[in-house]
Each structure stands twice: as structure tokens, then as C-alpha cells.
Amino acid sequence: MKGYNDLREHISALEERGLLVRVRREINKDTEMHPLVRWQYRGGIPEEERKGFLFENVVDSKGKKYPGQSVAVGVHAASKYVYAVGMGCETEETYDKWERAMANPIKPVKVSKGPVHEEIRTIDEIRDEGRGLDMFPIPISTPGFDNAPYSTCSCWFTKDPDTGVQNVGNYRGQIKANNRVGVYLSGLGQDMLIHWEKCRERGIPLEAALVVGAPPVVAYGAVTKVPRGVDEVAVAGGLVGVPIRMVKCKTLDIQVPAEAEIVIEGLVNTDFVELEGPFGESHGHMNPRQLSPFLEVKAITFRKNPIWSSWISQATPSESSCIKREGYEVVFFNYLRYExxxxxxxxxxxxxxxxxxxxxxxxxxxxxxxxxxxxxxxxxxxxxxxxxxxxxxxxxxxxxxxxxxxxxxxxxxxxxxxxxxxxxxxxxxxxxxxxxxxxxxxxxxxxxxxxxxxxALLKEPFPPVSLPSKKYMERARDIWEELGLPKLKPEKPWFGYSLGQWTDENEEEADLALKGEHYKTGEKLAAERIKVDEKEQAE
Missing domain, CATH: 3.40.1670.10 (UbiD C-terminal domain-like)
Structure with missing residues (x-):
């Protein structure tokens, strides 16, 4: 027992919990797939009702079919509930689980073989039609604007040429040919970009493995901004409490998850770059073209009947933003609280x-x-x-x-x-x-x-919040439910409380009102009546 779910086991777990939609009717990966899933983010569907989708009858715009293959969209983090299934816990436990994993990473373990090597395509084979990248049903994310299919749930594994330490990060990949993939390295400081620049200085290409359909916890680790030098796969192991099983690539000195669905092995050219994009990005706009490196594919390995996993990104909320949210907030909290x-x-x-x-x-x-x-x-x-x-x-x-x-x-x-x-x-x-x-x-x-x-903190005492006290709101809630009124979803603040500017006299008068003795307050106020000066009245 490996102690964590691969993508297939995760999909089964989603289905058991009613969090998966199987689509058996024909769906065009280029024009229909992502727009269909998009509606659960732009159609007023609350997060608790969003689900992962598994498309089992996929075609492209030319009518090509992909027998035996399926495409998973939204299965990693259509919602925090889907995400929690991938983490193997309840939604309220994910925050603490990330904290423990960051503090107690577990190094991966190397194995000699794994399901990802069930099928192998060599450099000579992938040049043939239907034997390279075109054999996979890779969807278009933003139909009408994207200029190609892109890998989005794409974990790029590279190695620092100075230290030999591996890193994994999530970067989109433009499908440019049967044996060529662009890689968008956005922002200075990305580990893969640092590795690429070091190799360029040495005059050598960068070995890279593009992994699609890694075990969910590995994918979660790949997008989380862990401190430099921390192994994302070890953090993934910390999430599940056991080491992640890794197997050596067929043509590279790089370890990849043994249970991944697909691994695209190759060399990233450091002598030339190409234009990449435009692509719909998570900031809610199309990202324009950028000069970017590209991977020249040397081999492709995959499981029998592979599942292509695609993240829905673009304008948020989305699957990718849900994944980042769950990890980013923990990382920032730890940085501010502890560092x-x-x-x-x-x-x-x-x-x-x-x-x-x-x-x-x-x-x-x-x-x-x-x-x-x-x-x-x-x-x-x-x-x-x-x-x-x-x-x-x-x-x-x-x-x-x-x-x-x-x-x-x-x-x-x-x-x-x-x-x-x-x-x-x-x-x-x-x-x-x-x-x-x-x-x-x-x-x-x-x-x-x-x-x-x-x-926006309080700088001085304020009067109480102007809502009934908690015990009266709680009693009223019991009556509400007794009357069979619509289900309540309390929003803070839902009861009044003191913020420091409230005297004993104020408290006493409020108690008198509750006892029906408010006239006593009126008598007191009458006794403390102040005559208005005629001069002040004139002014």
C-alpha cells in the first residue's frame, strides 16, 4: 500500500462522495469542454455544489476521437470539498494539515518501476502522426482567444545543475508540435527559470519532465510557494504522512511520480526561445505573447488508457485559484506568524x-x-x-x-x-x-x-454593535426554526457585543428595559433634566 491516492483512485473517491460528473456524451475538447465546466464558476453555482468532471467521449474540431482515453477537469479543486478529498481529510482540516506538512516534510522514496511506464514512445516514434503529443485529447482553455491547446495541470520537474536538487513547479505548456511544448516561466525567481539560466550559462540544455496527472497531493505541492530549498514532493509526502513513490525517467536523470498518468520527457533548449501565448490567465485577462523556452520531446511514457488532467484557470474563482488559495494562505500565515x-x-x-x-x-x-x-x-x-x-x-x-x-x-x-x-x-x-x-x-x-x-483596527473604545445580545438572537433562532422558516446561514456580526465604550449605567438601563421597568429610567432622566439657557436657545 502506497498510502495515498493516485489520480484514478482520487476520481473514484470523488464519485463515492457525489462530487464527480461523468460525461458520456460526445464533447468537443476544443470548443465545448472548458466552457461547460466554466458555467459552474460563472453561473451562480455556490462552491459547495461544484464538482469535478470526467469526459469519456472526447473529439476534436476535426472529428478525431480518442478511444480509451478520458479528460478530467476540475477534479483537483473544483471546490474546497473536492480539494479536501485530494488531501484525504475534511475541509476544516486542510489548514492544519498544510502547517504540519510544511513543518514535517517526508522525503520521497525511489522505486524501480511504476504504472507510468506501462506505455513508452521513443524519440523516433513520436514524430509519427498519432504517436506523439497529438495522441492525447488536450483541451483548449479559452476558446475564441487561446492560440493552441495548453497543458495546465502540468508539473514540470527539473534539477539544479549546481546542486543536483530537484524542483517541481506548475507552468502552462503550449502544444506547438507533435514533439515540442512551450513553457511559460512567469516572473523572476521561478526555480525552473533559475535552472534554465544556469544551464544557459554552461551552454547545455535543461533536462525537464512534464508530468500530467500526478497524484493530487503532488500537484497541490507544485503550485504552493514553499520556501526555496524545500522539496515540494517532500511536502506532498508530509501532507499524506508517507513518502511519495518516484521512478527514474527513461531518458533523463530525473525522478517523477511512479503513479502519474503521463510523463513527457525532453530537453529545454537554452540557445533559442520562441514566442508563447496569448493565453487566458488567472488575473482575468489574456496574457499576451512572451518570449519563452520550449521543450524538445525525447520520449513519452504513460499508463494504459491514460487520463489527461486539465485545470480550469482564467478569471477567478477557478480550479487553479482554489488550489493556490488553500496552500498560499498557510504559507503566508506561517511566514508572518513564525518568521x-x-x-x-x-x-x-x-x-x-x-x-x-x-x-x-x-x-x-x-x-x-x-x-x-x-x-x-x-x-x-x-x-x-x-x-x-x-x-x-x-x-x-x-x-x-x-x-x-x-x-x-x-x-x-x-x-x-x-x-x-x-x-x-x-x-x-x-x-x-x-x-x-x-x-x-x-x-x-x-x-x-x-x-x-x-x-482598519480599532484605535480606541467604540460603542457596542447595534444588534440584539447573543442570548436573545439564539432564542429567536430556536423560534425561527420552530416556525419552519427558511434555513439560516448566520453572517458575522449576527449579535451585538461590547467594543469598550459601554458603562455600567448603560448596562443597568438596558436590563430595566428588558424587565419592563423602563419608566424608572425615564424618572431618572427627568430628575436630571437640564434647563436650556435662553441665550443658547436663541443662538
């Missing part, structure tokens, strides 16, 4: 819908010291370039997922003159505007953006 020692940090929330996690971040603090908010705000934009354009610090009583509550805090607890800081000369990061088209390899590092840090 920056901000002990009052209670939660990090990266806003997902349309803003794609990176740009808008909410920091919830509990009993902070006077300088904690500013320490947290400044530290939050220092970890990754281009991450954190609008960062808001709020108190524990503000729901960091509810923008009505956040704007409430900003409206009354924040004074723009004192509580907003603008930090200039920031990289724009992942997203428009695109000033240089085509951009060079790794993107355009020109600093022309800025960040806004907002301290």
Missing part, C-alpha cells in the same frame, strides 16, 4: 474572486500590540514581489471573508490620513498592464506599481 514573529496574527485571507489571491489580502489580528498591525502590513508585501497590492488589517470580530464587514471596519475604524500608507516602486507582478510586448523571458521586472496598506 516575522507576529504572534497576534489570527488568519490570512487572500481574496479570490476576480482579484486572483495575489492582489488583495486581509490580515485578521487578535489582541494586537500597538505596532503589530504595521509590522504585519509591511511584512505581508515583502515576501513575494508583486503580491499584496491592497492589504487590510482588521480585528478579530471582523469576518475576513466578508467584504461588507471589512468595508464596515474601513469606514469607521480607519482614518485615511493616519491609517493608510502607500508604498511605491513595486513590481506589477502577475497581471496587466503589459508595457513590453512581447515580454522577455521571465517577464518585465520594471517597477511601476504600488501597494496600499490599510490599518
Amino acid at each position: 516575522c514573529r507576529i504572534g497576534s496574527l489570527n488568519k490570512v485571507v487572500m481574496h479570490e474572486r476576480l482579484t486572483n489571491l495575489r492582489k488583495v489580502i486581509v490580515l485578521q489580528l487578535k489582541n494586537p500590540s500597538p505596532d503589530d498591525a504595521w509590522r504585519a502590513l509591511h511584512a505581508s508585501i515583502s515576501r513575494d514581489p508583486g503580491v499584496g497590492k491592497i492589504v487590510v488589517a482588521v480585528d478579530e470580530d471582523i469576518d475576513p471573508y466578508n467584504w461588507d464587514a471589512i468595508l464596515w471596519a474601513m469606514s469607521y475604524r480607519m482614518n485615511p490620513q493616519n491609517d493608510v500608507v502607500i508604498i511605491g516602486n513595486r513590481r506589477v507582478g502577475h497581471g496587466p498592464p503589459f508595457r513590453q510586448i512581447p515580454a522577455p523571458v521571465g517577464g518585465d521586472p520594471t517597477p511601476f506599481d504600488s501597494a496600499m496598506l490599510i490599518n
Whole structure:
């Protein structure tokens, strides 16, 4: 027993939980597949109702069929519920599981063989029609705008030529020929880009293995921004509590997951680059062409009846943003709480819908010291370039997922003159505007953006929240349910509570009102009546 699910076992687990849609009717991978799944993100479907899709009867726009093959879309993270199945836990346990995995990674174990080598295509075979990349039903993600099918659930395994340490990252791949794939290395600092530049300096190509359909926990690790030098596959092992089984490629000195569906082995040219894109990206716009490296395929290995796994990305929310959200928030929390020692940090929330996690971040603090908010705000934009354009610090009583509550805090607890800081000369990061088209390899590092840090914490006592006290709301909820009224979904704040500006006298008067003795308060107020000065009245 390997102790973790491969993609096939994961799909079965989804089906057992009612989280999978099997589509047996014919579906065009180029024009129908991604738009169909897209509707569960743009059609008002709540997250708890989103599911993974398995397409079993796929054709392309030329009428080509792919017998024995299927395409999985949304099966990794159509929702946090689908994601939790991939993690092997309940939704409320994923955060803690990531924390434990980051603290206790488990090194992968090498094995001599695995299912991914059930079928092998050599360099001579893949030149033939139907024997190379064209044998797989690779979908078009943004029909009407993308210029080719792209691999999206694509784990690229490379090795640092100096240290020999492997890395895996998720980068899209443009299918350019039967034996050639572009690789989009966005942003400076990506490990694969660093490996490519080191090989270019040595005058050698970069060995790379493009893995499609890795075990879900490996795919989750590949997209999470773990600290440099930390092995993503070891973190994946930490997620499941056992080492991930790895097997050596047929033509490369690179280890890949033994239970992966497909491995595309090859060399990334370091003498030439090609234009790559445009492609619909997670910032909600088409990413224009960029000069990018490309992989020259040397071999393809795959399981019998392979499943091509495709992530739905583009405008968020999406599958890719759900995957990133679950891991990114833990990584940022650990960085701020433990590395920056901000002990009052209670939660990090990266806003997902349309803003794609990176740009808008909410920091919830509990009993902070006077300088904690500013320490947290400044530290939050220092970890990754281009991450954190609008960062808001709020108190524990503000729901960091509810923008009505956040704007409430900003409206009354924040004074723009004192509580907003603008930090200039920031990289724009992942997203428009695109000033240089085509951009060079790794993107355009020109600093022309800025960040806004907002301290929306309470600075002084406030009156209580103007809602009934908790015990009265709870009693009223019992009556509501007794009457058979629509199911309630409480939203914070759903009861009143003190924020410090509430006297014993205020409390006493409220108690008298509840006892029906409010006239006593009226008598007291009458006794304390103040005569209005005639002069003041005239004014």
C-alpha cells in the first residue's frame, strides 16, 4: 500500500462522495469542454455544489476521437470539498494539515518501476502522426482567444545543475508540435527559470519532465510557494504522512511520480526561445505573447488508457485559484506568524474572486500590540514581489471573508490620513498592464506599481454593535426554526457585543428595559433634566 491516492483512485473517491460528473456524451475538447465546466464558476453555482468532471467521449474540431482515453477537469479543486478529498481529510482540516506538512516534510522514496511506464514512445516514434503529443485529447482553455491547446495541470520537474536538487513547479505548456511544448516561466525567481539560466550559462540544455496527472497531493505541492530549498514532493509526502513513490525517467536523470498518468520527457533548449501565448490567465485577462523556452520531446511514457488532467484557470474563482488559495494562505500565515514573529496574527485571507489571491489580502489580528498591525502590513508585501497590492488589517470580530464587514471596519475604524500608507516602486507582478510586448523571458521586472496598506483596527473604545445580545438572537433562532422558516446561514456580526465604550449605567438601563421597568429610567432622566439657557436657545 502506497498510502495515498493516485489520480484514478482520487476520481473514484470523488464519485463515492457525489462530487464527480461523468460525461458520456460526445464533447468537443476544443470548443465545448472548458466552457461547460466554466458555467459552474460563472453561473451562480455556490462552491459547495461544484464538482469535478470526467469526459469519456472526447473529439476534436476535426472529428478525431480518442478511444480509451478520458479528460478530467476540475477534479483537483473544483471546490474546497473536492480539494479536501485530494488531501484525504475534511475541509476544516486542510489548514492544519498544510502547517504540519510544511513543518514535517517526508522525503520521497525511489522505486524501480511504476504504472507510468506501462506505455513508452521513443524519440523516433513520436514524430509519427498519432504517436506523439497529438495522441492525447488536450483541451483548449479559452476558446475564441487561446492560440493552441495548453497543458495546465502540468508539473514540470527539473534539477539544479549546481546542486543536483530537484524542483517541481506548475507552468502552462503550449502544444506547438507533435514533439515540442512551450513553457511559460512567469516572473523572476521561478526555480525552473533559475535552472534554465544556469544551464544557459554552461551552454547545455535543461533536462525537464512534464508530468500530467500526478497524484493530487503532488500537484497541490507544485503550485504552493514553499520556501526555496524545500522539496515540494517532500511536502506532498508530509501532507499524506508517507513518502511519495518516484521512478527514474527513461531518458533523463530525473525522478517523477511512479503513479502519474503521463510523463513527457525532453530537453529545454537554452540557445533559442520562441514566442508563447496569448493565453487566458488567472488575473482575468489574456496574457499576451512572451518570449519563452520550449521543450524538445525525447520520449513519452504513460499508463494504459491514460487520463489527461486539465485545470480550469482564467478569471477567478477557478480550479487553479482554489488550489493556490488553500496552500498560499498557510504559507503566508506561517511566514508572518513564525518568521516575522507576529504572534497576534489570527488568519490570512487572500481574496479570490476576480482579484486572483495575489492582489488583495486581509490580515485578521487578535489582541494586537500597538505596532503589530504595521509590522504585519509591511511584512505581508515583502515576501513575494508583486503580491499584496491592497492589504487590510482588521480585528478579530471582523469576518475576513466578508467584504461588507471589512468595508464596515474601513469606514469607521480607519482614518485615511493616519491609517493608510502607500508604498511605491513595486513590481506589477502577475497581471496587466503589459508595457513590453512581447515580454522577455521571465517577464518585465520594471517597477511601476504600488501597494496600499490599510490599518482598519480599532484605535480606541467604540460603542457596542447595534444588534440584539447573543442570548436573545439564539432564542429567536430556536423560534425561527420552530416556525419552519427558511434555513439560516448566520453572517458575522449576527449579535451585538461590547467594543469598550459601554458603562455600567448603560448596562443597568438596558436590563430595566428588558424587565419592563423602563419608566424608572425615564424618572431618572427627568430628575436630571437640564434647563436650556435662553441665550443658547436663541443662538
